[in-house]
Each structure stands twice: as structure tokens, then as C-alpha cells.
Amino acid sequence: MIIIALIEFLKKHLRLVIWICAILLALLVVGDFFLVDKEHAHTKPEHWLGFWSGFGFIACLLIIFVSKWYGHLGIMKREDYYGDE
């Protein structure tokens, strides 16, 4: 099965895959800064180097940590909380 073979191949070369991903991410940030036309940007900060990269990363952390904090306020309960209705 080609899907399984591909996954196994990627898993076998995990370090290499991570390096390639890191290089691609760096290229994306740099390429965005030098090559992409920012005429249609809506606000000033969007012209900064890697603005949307930082936005994505911080958004991700905010969502994880704020949600977890909220969940631990007493929102998360044991599975049998409602009994068996």
C-alpha cells in the first residue's frame, strides 16, 4: 500500500524530514519579505519580517494555553458526570 510505504519512509528519515521542513519554513519567511508584493496589506505591521509566521505561532500557543486554562476552571469533568441518562 503506497500510503503506508510513504509514511514508513518519512518516519525512517525523520531527522532529515525535520531539517527539510525547517529550511522550507525559513525560505518561506525570507521569500515573503523580499519577493511578495505587500500592496494589498491591510495594516502596517503586515510589512514586518515574518509577521504572519509570528501571528500563526502565537495564535497557536494562545489557543492551546487559554483553552487549557479555561478547561481547568472546572469545565472539564469526568466522563460519567451526567450519569447514564
Added chain:
Amino acid sequence: MAMSELWIHPSVILLVGALLVPFVRGKARSALLLGIPLLAFARIASLAHGTFGTVQFLDWTLTFGRVDKLSQVFGYIMGLMCVLGSFYGMHVKRAADHSAAWCYVAGSLGVIYAGDYLVLFLFWELMAFSSVFLIWLRGSKTSQGTGYRYLMVHVVGGLCLLGGIILRYQATGGDYSFGLVDVAHPDLSTWLILIGFLLNAAVPPFHGWLPDAYSGATVTGSVFLCAFTTKTAIYALCRGFAGMEILLPLGVIMAIYGVVYAVLENDSRKLLAYHIISQVGYMVAGVGIGTQMAINGACAHAFAHILYKGLLFMGTGSVLMMTGKSKFTELGGLYKKMPWAFAFTLIGGLSISAFPLFSGFVSKSMIVAAGFEEHKNTWAFLLMLASAGTFLHTGLKVPYFIWFGKNNCSKETWDLAKDPPWNMIAAMAIMSFFCIFIGCYTPYLYQMLPHQPVDYHPYTAYHVSETLQILLFTAVGFFLFVKKLVPTPTISLDVDWLYRMSGRAVRWIATKPLQAVDTWVSEGYRVFGLVWLVVSAKASAAFDWNVIDGVVDGLARTVRSSGDRIRHLQTAQLQVNLFSAVAMMVVLLIFVMVSLR
């Protein structure tokens, strides 16, 4: 089309089909399950624009067939989804599953083509009363309760809607046509109608029914449920409430709310249900912005959403069907066992996350761009933030914790796991094709949108770069903090807590305080009766025994014990009665609708 010709409503085809299913078996059943939805879809595609299907009923003229650009884009996608959903569920032997699903779709199409509030209300209720069977048919320990909660909430929503329609009818001196309301000067009737619509769109605080019901329905039932109720409500909002300002903040709150709960969720189908709330939030926000571009965006996103969300429910549904499990804490590492289900779920995940070349990219961004164009920058940035959450959960968390991650499968689960039957795989493959096709060839979807010409180009260097950065750096965050995201065997309290606990409160009052009063009264009689009322002690005791106990204790005992008994004895009867009522309604509708012109 000449006015004297019969006008066949697409819903009639599905309703007749729903009545036929139980009487057809074997190969003929398979042919019916493919043929009826295809026929309905073909009928939708062939509809000419105009007003058709008017019926004189008492003093009212009912309009069943208003066909224009807006109703057609929704009709088209509902018809297509019905074809693919029925194909996905073709292996299901029980006829009731198919009948309920088709009645439900017929209800949705009836709302979409309704020209007035009376016809809209009729089909609105048909949707609620037929879809509840998709939950009950799951037949699990909890599905009865889930179904009743679902029905109760929708009956209340329907009553709000009806109240609004009646008030509006009186206030306007007999106007019951369904069109754009005066969104700048809403009165009570406007609010009531809006609440009816918002409840079906699952806008907080009216959203508690959705995750509760969609995670508890049958495998194929959820595939249908995730498409029709909320998106039919979006159609109604586009038609009636475009530009209503409060919808923008409500939509943004929805988009974020769903994302927050998705972090906490352990059940894969409930996680997807929370992401319906999140995605429908974009559409509600689009309706709130109300410009032509925003309405186009809301319609485009509804169209794309129905396909990728259906695909996601198909993928996780096949895991549930094969293994009997849907919780991350009972799954994991399944890529070797269910590679196709993985691949298709991933395509659904990339589509909902709005990756370039996938459907969400060309639809979601239209709403956000409309927000920026109207200088609603804060709201638009918040929508961008929510889209990071979408990828975090549906694109990463769902595939990772089912097909990779720690293997939490029991030996039984592991042995049962394999790819689902061919029809389910084929349905997922077709859905995946549409998700990619819409993302790659924009004119297919854009030509159907209500406001033409569509002057929007998603594939600019800036937009592609912006999207890739947000998504890929979200992925970085995911893999760095994956330990934080490991699901736990918990549930999360939501607004459904209010009505789930209020039922318990009634039972508690019936048992605890009433019993306490009874004991207290008896005790009082015993103590004071002995000292002060020796003579009348006998009489008091008799009074206590016969009257007080009879009233107080008897009441408490009855409510406590018969509450349970009635629930189990009468639910069966109530379900049968409801089933008969829906069947009667379907027959009556067919009779009325076959004579439409």
C-alpha cells in the same frame, strides 16, 4: 416553463423515495438509494429561475418554489450532499435510516425554496422531527436522552420562530412573505424570527444541542446532520438578515468558541461538531458584514463546508463503524490499519484549514477579505486567529491522535480496525475530489454565487504566503507542544448543562425537600401530639397517615419512581407516535405538492 405545467418540487422526489425504501430490498434497494437522490439532484439542477408552486390555502397563497441565484446555490449543494451521503450509507440495511435522512433533506430543500414564512415553518419542523430519528436510531444507552434533548431545543426554537412569524403578520397587516427584513430597525417579531434561525445555526448561547447530538447520532446520520440544519439556517440568514450588525460579533465569538472547546475535546466526532460551530461562525460573520462580497463568501463557505465537513464525518465515522470507538484515548496508531480513511480525513482536514489548492482557501478568505474591506480589522484578525485553531485541531489533532501518536487501542479495537466497505471509500474519494476541485478551479463555485460578477481572486502571492505562514507555524506550535494537547478522558461542560441539570433539579426537589417536609410533619405530629393532643392523637395520626402522606409522600414517591418508569414506558410510545406523525405529514405534503404548478 408554461404555468399550466406541473412543477415538481425536488423534495417530493425524496419524500416519495422515503416512503418506498422500506418496501424495496436487495439490488433494487441499492438502485433506489442511488437513483432517488440523483433524480432529486437532477431536478434541482434543471430548475428555471422564477416563482413556482403556489397553492391557495384558506386566505393564504403559499409559495413552495422561489428559485433564484441564492436558493439555487444552496439547493445545489444540498442535493449533491444527499447523493454522496446516501452513497456512503448504502450498506445500511435498516430502512428507517434512509427514510429519516431523506425526509430531513426534503425539509431542508423545502425551506430553501420556500417563498413565505408559512411554508418555511412547515419544512423547518419537518427537518427537526425527521432528523431526531438519526439520533435515536443509534440505539445506544444514551441516545434516547440525547434525542429528546435535541427535539426539545428545536421545538422551543420552532416556537420562537412561529411566534415571530405571527407577530410580524399582525404588525405588517398580513405580510408573511420571506425576504430581507428591516435589519436597521428590528422589533420583537424580528428578534424572535432571528432567534429561531440562530438556534439552528448553533450561535451561542443557543448551540448546546449541536455537539451533544452530532456526536451521538448514527455514523451515516452524523454525515447528514453536519450538512443540513446549520447551513439551511445560514441560507435563511442570508435571505432575511444580510447586514444585521450584531451578527458580525456573534459570528466571531462562534468561530473562537468552537476552537476553544475543540482543544479540550476527547471524542473525535464531538471535536468536529465544535468545529462546525467555529466554521458556521465565519458564515454568520459574513451575513453580519452584509456586503455583496461577504454574502458571496458566506454562501461559498457554506458550499465548501458541507463537502469537507461531510468528508471529515465520513472519515471519523468509518473509524467508529469499524472499531466501535471515537475517542482519542481509545484510538491511535491506526495508519497501517486504515490508510484510506486516514488519507481522506487528511484531505478534509486540509480543506477546512484553508490550505491553498483546497476548498476552504477559496471560500473562507472571501469572508475575511470582506471584513478587511469594510475596515472591520479587529474582527477580521480574530477570524484569522480562529483559522490557526482550525488547522491545529482538524488538520493536526484529529489525524495525529487517531492514526499516529500513542497507540491506545485495546487488542479488540486493533483487530477490528480496517478500511471500511467500498461504497464508503468511494464516497470519501468523490468528496475529496470535490474538495480539491473547488480549491483548484474557482469558477465552478464562483459562478454559482448569488452576486455576479464575483470580483475576488484568492490566489495572489500575498494571500498564499500569508496563509502558508499562519498554517505552517501553527504546525510548528503543535509539534512543539503536542504533549499539552494529549487528550484526556474527560467531557467539557457547555450550555447544555443548564437543561440537563434542570431536569435533575426537578427530580431532586421531588425527592429531597418534599420528603423532608413529609418526615418533619410526621415527626411534629408524633412529638407534639403525644404531649399536647393526647385526646386527638388518634385522629391526627389518621390525618397524617391518610392525608399528609397521601399528598406529600405520595407525590414525592410518584414523581421519583414513575419519573423513571414513565420515561422508559412512554418514550417508546412517544417515539412511535412521533414516527406516525412524521409519516402522516410526509404523505400530506406529497399530496399537496404533487399538484403544484
